Amino acid sequence: METAARERGAMVAASRDRSCCLSDLLAExxxxxxxxxxxxxxxxxxxxxxxxxxLFFACQGTQRSGHGHIGAAVDQGAAAIVYDPVIxxxxxxxxxxxxxxIPLIPLPDLGARVGIIADRFYLRPSRQVCVLGVTGTNGKTSVSHFLAQALHRQGIPCGLVGTLGKGLVGTLQPSPLTTPDAVTVQExxxxxxxxxxxxTVLEVSSHALEQGRVNGVVFNTAIFTNLSREHLDYHGDMVRYEAAKFRLFNQPELRHAVINIDDVAGRAFLANLPSEVAAISYGITNPQANLWASELHCDRYGIAMTVQSAWGEGQLTCSLLGRFNAYNxxxxxxxxxxxGMPFTEALQRxxxxxxxxxxxxxxxxxxxxPLLVVDYAHTPDALxxxxxxxxxxxGPGGRLWCVFGCGGDRDRGKRPLMGAAAERLADFVILTDDNPRDEDPIQIIIDILSGIHNPDRVYQFRSRSEAIIRATQLAGPEDIVLIAGKGHEEYQQIGAEQRPFSDREQVQEALRQRRGGLR
Incomplete structure (x- = not known):
């Protein structure tokens, strides 16, 4: 505990008492x-x-730009302003x-250069820390945390920057973005x-790669999980989405790559890696993978697999659920x-x-x-x-329930696909609100229903808490109930309001009511 406290104190102090010349930051x-x-x-x-x-950066944004806030930055004491002249x-x-x-300096393509400037200001920190970047549609958070937990158990502190926060594993500070802005990353x-x-393990989103938030970071290792439909409201199509992900594997000075070759995009990434990058492939269905799960068994208590590799053969058994967690x-x-962790020790950790x-x-x-499972799955492939x-x-006689909704103001095309997946794979489907934001929640449910052939099999409860409670009451002792879409989130976005709401807390309340015989 004292060691962790000292490390946190050093991390706080590190962001203070730093200064340099403007000319050094903007050189070249x-x-x-x-x-x-x-x-x-x-x-x-x-x-x-x-x-x-x-130094205040006025960048062009996708929805708004920093140019309109230059006056406010000056009011706060900004010593200089650098802005993108496109606006x-x-x-x-x-x-x-x-x-x-106060200097007002135009710098074209500023968004792509902020990370490089921040890297200079903070004395090139990624050359002092071994940085592992994790990208992919699904699994970034789990892979990052599994890495950090395993290193921590070996007595090696590991930093995390991602969806669940930034800092040390077990003491993360909240962060609003999967990958923070370029200045915060370097800080x-x-x-x-x-x-x-x-x-340090850094979750790297496609938005972050497209917007240059990790420019200036020297990655030792890039890890690819998988690629499926997501963020097409931003990228436009899967080709551009895949290209954004591959940027991580073209980062200057990248040394290693870990790639899922059961995934089509992963095989393409492996084939197009720069020659100087050493790769480790992994998979479950492809025996050519460097890390191959030749046998995989799942039951109510977890997963067990046999891993064959150039480092040897070993068993990995843990309490995690899900075939995709075997990939993670x-x-x-x-x-x-x-x-550098030995193969046998890595399996044990x-x-x-x-x-x-x-x-x-x-x-x-x-x-x-019943077994209740809370998961962040919010794309067709993830669901x-x-x-x-x-x-x-x-187990024998067990049935599968699926409680989910879709977020508002996001890719509408995925909604019927998620409805179709739920109908095809679950015995019972309960539709409810997710984060409707500024959309009509009823229209979101209608969009989901358009992918369902037999809507009579579908329950609808607009109240998410009621949906979870009813599923818990109706499910049998051998059943599994999936509550999908929000995962760790502790709010529900309705219009401009963020209302406190946690699937995890609501599940525990639903179980208390079931135990107490409340109906």
Whole structure:
């Protein structure tokens, strides 16, 4: 505990007392003369977080840009402004900065360069920490946490930056994005370097790769989980989505790759890897994989598999649920081998990992209770994988229930596909609200129903809490109930309001009511 506290303290201190010359940060793009030269003490993309002496970046955004917040940044004490000239700065702001003698510097393609500037400001932290990046549609969070848990059990502190937060495993601080902005990424890496943390696992989303949030990061290892339909509202089509993911494997100075070759995109990634990158492939159906699960068994209590590899053959048994978690474990195994953990020890460490909050997380272990599983699955492929996996865990006479909805203001095309997957693979389907945001929740359910052939088999409860309670009451002791879509989230986004709501807490309440005989 004392060691962890010291490490956290060092991480906090690392983000303070740092400064450098503006000219050093912008070297090779902009010539800074004596008149414009400033000492920069911090960096910010958010005007609300600007401190005196900061360099503020006004980038072009997908929905809004930083240009409209330059005045607020100056009010907070910004020492200089760098902006993307694709959007002009208003004459009034230009005049104000000229009067106040604050440099206003245009820099084309600024979004792609912020990470490189931040890397310089924080003294190139990814060269001081071994950074492993995990990308793919599904499994990023689980693979990242399995790696961190396994290293932690060996007594090696491991940093995490991802969906569930940033910091050390077990003491994560909340983060709003899977991959933070470019400045925060470098700030976190610098904090971990200062705390002498040897390894950091970074979840790398397609948005982050497309927007340059990890530019400037030197990755030791890139791990690919899988690719399926997601974020097409942003990328437009699967070709562009796949290309965004592959950017991680073209990062300068990448040394190792761990790739799922049961996945079509994974095989393409492996074939197109730069020649200097050493690869470890993994799979369940492909015996050519460097890490091959030749036998896989699932029951109500977990999974067991035989792993064959160039490092030897071994058994891996753990309490995790789901065939896809076998893939996640193989990905983590590849990562552990890359950083030098012996094969047998890596298997032992991975046998002890626990499910990540809201990722195939099981509840209801008392006799006579159904098994309730909370999972983040919110794409057609993820839902199909989870349901197929849970079928493997059903005992004789067990039935599979699926409780889910779809998020509003997101890819509408996936809704009927998710409905079709649920109808095909579950014995009972309960549709409910997810995060409707600004969409009509009823229309979202109608969209899901358009993929269902027999809507008479489908229950509908708009209230998510009621849907979970009813499923728990109706399910038999041998049944499995999947509550999909929100996972670890502790809110429900309805319109502009974030209402407190947790599937995990609601599942536990539903079990309490069942135990108490409440109906």
């Amino acid at each position: 793009w902009v010539s800074i003369g004596a008149v414009q030269e400033r000492r920069i003490s911090s960096l910010s993309l958010d005007s609300r977080r600007v401190a005196p002496g900061a 002009p700065v208003s004459p009034a702001i230009q005049t104000r900065l000229q009067v106040q003698n 976190q890496l610098a904090a971990m370097a200062a705390a002498r943390i040897r390894y 474990l193989l990905a983590a195994l590849g990562g552990l081998l890359v950083v 991975l046998s002890q990992v626990r499910a990540v909050a809201g990722r195939m997380e099981a509840f209801g272990e008392k006799e006579g209770e 199909e994988q989870v349901l197929c996996s849970l079928q493997m865990h059903l």
